[in-house]
Amino acid sequence: MxxxxxxxxxxxxxxxxxxxxxxxxxxxxxxxxxxxxxxxxxxxxxxxxxxxxxxxxxxxxxxxxxxxxxxxxxxxxxxxxxxxxxxxxxxxxxxxxxxxxxxxxxxxxxxxxxxxxxxxxxxxxxxxxxxxxxxxxxxxxxxxxxxxxxxxxxxxxxxxxxxxxxxxxxxVTEVVAKVYQLGNNLGIPPPAWIDNCQFLEEELKAQTGKDIRLPVDEQGAQVLLVAPSADNFANTNTMMAYGILFHALGVSWTTSTYCNEGGNFGLFLDFQNLKKVNQRIVDAARQLKVKQIIWGECGHAWRAGILTDTLNGPLDFLEVPHPVHICQYTAAMLKRGAFKLDKTANDDVRVTYHDPCNPARAGQLLEEPREILRASCNHFVEMRPDTIRERTYCCGAGGGLLTDEIMPIRMAGGKPRAEACRATGANVMATPCAICKAQLPEVMKHWKVDCEISGVHDLLVKAMVL
Ligand code: SF4
Ligand code: SF4
Missing domain, CATH: 1.10.1060 (Fumarate Reductase Iron-sulfur Protein; Chain B, domain 2)
Structure with missing residues (x-):
């Protein structure tokens, strides 16, 4: 070791x-x-x-x-x-x-x-x-x-x-301010959000030959998805994976241009902003008259998300009156046999799983991502027991540290994670967190670990028989 x-x-x-x-x-x-x-x-x-x-x-x-x-x-x-x-x-x-x-x-x-x-x-x-x-x-x-x-x-x-x-x-303050101005952490204006979704729909058509939608601001959809805005802009495989998932299930869904962000940097600043950022999600759900809110692949979003009832009042106006994480939703659908998977599609992958801190230690989300990966991949390998589940190491950039001026701290903090990954020999590390997805490629490069970073749903839809 x-x-x-x-x-x-x-x-x-x-x-x-x-x-x-x-x-x-x-x-x-x-x-x-x-x-x-x-x-x-x-x-x-x-x-x-x-x-x-x-x-x-x-x-x-x-x-x-x-x-x-x-x-x-x-x-x-x-x-x-x-x-x-x-x-x-x-x-x-x-x-x-x-x-x-x-x-x-x-x-x-x-x-x-x-x-x-x-x-x-x-x-x-x-x-x-x-x-x-x-x-x-x-x-x-x-x-x-x-x-x-x-x-x-x-x-x-x-x-x-x-x-x-x-x-x-x-x-941290810049990110929270962007949410109030434009609805998301990255500051993507509504027209650009819509454009990106249309572009990704074309990409999906080219990849699958099917008309798979990434709907925006659709009134009365079953699901409001609050994914990290990075999925619309950077982790586009994950964004397209959400589209494929809901398409395969025949479930109507939408994102919102008022609140196209699950991430909540208020958590890293103060209580008043934590509550106010979260309130936007509830307001968007009411405006769009959806029946359920699902949080996307974001770690700290889920930590804030599970507090929604406490912070922002009961979700009893929804048909599903409690927060749901996309991994919980997908794992439940897997158990119901809702879609067909061909694991051999991922046979080029030896995959390990990085538990993001917040889902693992503050979000009770340990089994579901693993169930999805085991169902999608023949070669799934865990990291050392003292570095996974509730003992997972931070990627080195959570909590509002994903900023370049402290890059040496970020790389130093990411080293334990990189070394645990190296020991598995995995060529892909899956993780349901946008911050981990931004930080870990840098960490792997810095510590010379030959491993790509992926979303959990990216691998699921690769194995999905449409
Ligand atoms: S020093 Fe011991 S008691 Fe204090 S916070 Fe650390 S583990 Fe807990
Ligand atoms: S970053 Fe270090 S001090 Fe802070 S919560 Fe994590 S382990 Fe504890």
Whole structure:
């Protein structure tokens, strides 16, 4: 097995010097956050911290309960990849706990640094900005914590506090602003979305000889599909696969130009934007009078999606009144024998499966993608048991880290995933996540692993007998 000790070149580069670019006022305005650091920012931040402690009892518990046992220390891909001790989950969380002690515990107020309690000053804010944006909110560390501390939730709280005082990253805020302006993370305007769908319909005709539709804004369809917008633009095989799937099933479906995005970068920023972005999906379903919402191949979209009832009210206006992931839907159809597959169509493929963090650790989606791959491919191989299912490694770019200015961090964080893949000898790694599909080809290239990245449904429809 290849070592996951970080390469020296990355050790040198992947340090605290690398931070995400700061947010631009035009995007902050669009998403109702302060346009610049607010006056009295320390006081405001501590007030926000107090508010979150009142609101989320789990956060209070995570601040108090850590025994510093170190069981999480070597479980984070960003620590494994960079060797930077601040990327140990316990050390990352300690940045917040030290501020908690200083302002919210009697001993911290009295004894300060003597009990590891520190002011929320400029230097501390810079550490928060660096290291809470070198955490992909993947929750891997929480699987190994004997007390159940969820460092991802700590990261979310820290980002929420920073956002409230006008400190956020360009990438995350830009994406959320694009959703409000144009309905999707990539900023694809409605006419371009429609054009892309028409182009892909022509491509489907050329490939299959059949009239397979990618419908847009169709009132009264059975299904509203909220796929990642990247599927319309970059992962077009996956987009075409959705079309083939619904065509084979004879199910009417549509995408929406008001909300053609399952991804929710509000999850990586603050609660108000998480809720507002998700609301667009519900509004689109109501406008189009569909009977069911299905989330496409996107990891964090599903993490936000399963919260829809809680965040945005009951989905009881739908015939299927709960969120459904496309892999759940397809696996259920497979069990019913709804389509015929010829696995030999994938005999050129030795495929492994990458569990995206959010479906695996926050979305209860472990079996269905595997069922689809086993039904579609003769040569399916799992990665090492300590690197799959709920123990999966992050691709290295989740949580709002898919941005080029921190490329060395991304490549370092992706190394454990790349090495686990290399050990299988697979030539294709399937994954139902647009961020993983954007990040993993770079990771494989960087670590010289000869493996292509594919969607799960891409392989399904390759085996489908139409
Ligand atoms: S495993 Fe849990 S208790 Fe142990 S150091 Fe990490 S967060 Fe703290
Ligand atoms: S949530 Fe993931 S990225 Fe963040 S500290 Fe834990 S293992 Fe690392």
């Amino acid at each position: 290849t070592s996951i000790i970080p390469a020296p070149d990355l050790l040198e580069d992947a340090t605290a010097k690398l931070t995400c670019y700061p947010a631009k006022p035009k995007d902050l305005r669009q998403i109702a956050l302060p346009l610049a650091r607010v006056p009295n920012w320390q006081q405001k931040a501590i007030e926000k911290f107090a508010e979150l402690l009142r609101k989320y009892k789990s956060l209070q518990v995570y601040m108090d309960i850590c025994a510093r046992c170190g069981a999480c220390a070597d479980k984070c891909q960003f620590f494994l990849g960079t060797g930077d001790p601040n990327n140990m989950p316990v050390a990352r969380a300690e940045l917040m706990r030290s501020v908690y002690r200083r302002y919210f515990t009697p001993e911290g107020r009295m004894f300060g640094a003597a009990v590891d309690a520190y002011d929320f000053d400029e230097a501390m804010l810079q550490k928060w900005y660096t290291y809470f944006y070198q955490c992909s909110e993947c929750r891997r560390c929480s699987v190994f914590c004997p007390y159940g501390v969820d460092t991802a939730e700590i990261t979310m709280a820290a980002r929420e506090i920073m956002a409230s005082i006008g400190v956020a990253t360009k990438y």
